[in-house]
Structures are given as C-alpha cells and as structure tokens.
Amino acid sequence: MVHSHENIKLSNKEEILNKINEKTNIPMSEEILKHNLVEKGVSSYQFKLQGSDAFKPIIETFKKLSKGNYEVIDFWFNKYNKEGFVKPHNHKPSNSLQLHPKHI
Numbered sequence: 001m002v003h004s005h006e007n008i009k010l011s012n013k014e015e016i017l018n019k020i021n022e023k024t025n026i027p028m029s030e031e032i033l034k035h036n037l038v039e040k041g042v043s044s045y046q047f048k049l050q051g052s053d054a055f056k057p058i059i060e061t062f063k064k065l066s067k068g069n070y071e072v073i074d075f076w077f078n079k080y081n082k083e084g085f086v087k088p089h090n091h092k093p094s095n096s097l098q099l100h101p102k103h104i
Contacts, residue, residue: 008061008065010058010061011057012057015054016055016057016058018054019052019054019055020044020077023047024042024079030042033079035078037087038078038080038084038085038086038087039084039085039086040080040081040082040083041078041079041080041081041084041086042078042079043076043077043078043079044076044078045076049076049077059072059075
C-alpha cells in the first residue's frame with residue numbers, strides 16, 4: 001500500500017511546473033487537453049508523459065514509496081483554473097489493464 005506523504009520534496013519541482021506550463025500555455029491547449037471529467041481546466045490524460053526526463057523523479061519517488069512493489073504504467077496531470085475540479089468518477093480496471101503488485 002502506498003501512503004500519502006504531504007512533505008514529499010522533488011528536487012526538480014520548478015522543472016516539472018515549467019514542463020506542465022509549456023504543455024498548457026500554448027494556443028489551442030484548451031481544446032487539445034480537453035477532458036470530459038475536468039471542469040475549468042485541462043488534462044494530459046491522453047498523452048504519454050513517461051518519456052519526459054522532468055517527470056522521472058515523480059516516478060522514482062512513487063516506486064520508492066511503494067518499496068518497489070508497483071510499477072508506473074501511466075500517469076497524467078490535471079491543471080485547473082480558478083474553481084476548477086475533476087467530476088466525481090470511479091476507476092474500474094478494464095479487461096486489458098489491471099493494476100497488480102509487481103511481486104505477488
């Protein structure tokens with residue numbers, strides 16, 4: 001089980017924020033990054049971010065917190081404007097993708 005840690009410190013927080021802003025502050029980003037669950041904001045849900053060096057510390061921190069029992073297969077960011085939010089929803093595993101501990 002992964003526990004939430006309020007005080008996680010990433011050495012490249014500014015680089016991560018710059019990368020997010022780079023992807024969201026372009027003309028048409030509102031349309032390109034539109035997601036039906038995100039109100040007053042954008043989401044990178046449909047794009048692969050794993051290859052970006054800026055996000056590697058997030059992945060490595062997660063793996064460390066999970067004691068290597070889980071692998072990151074996908075992740076995304078949501079960026080909200082004032083009063084933005086994600087609509088309530090459930091995460092149901094599909095037949096083709098199920099989350100399992102790395103070591104069972």
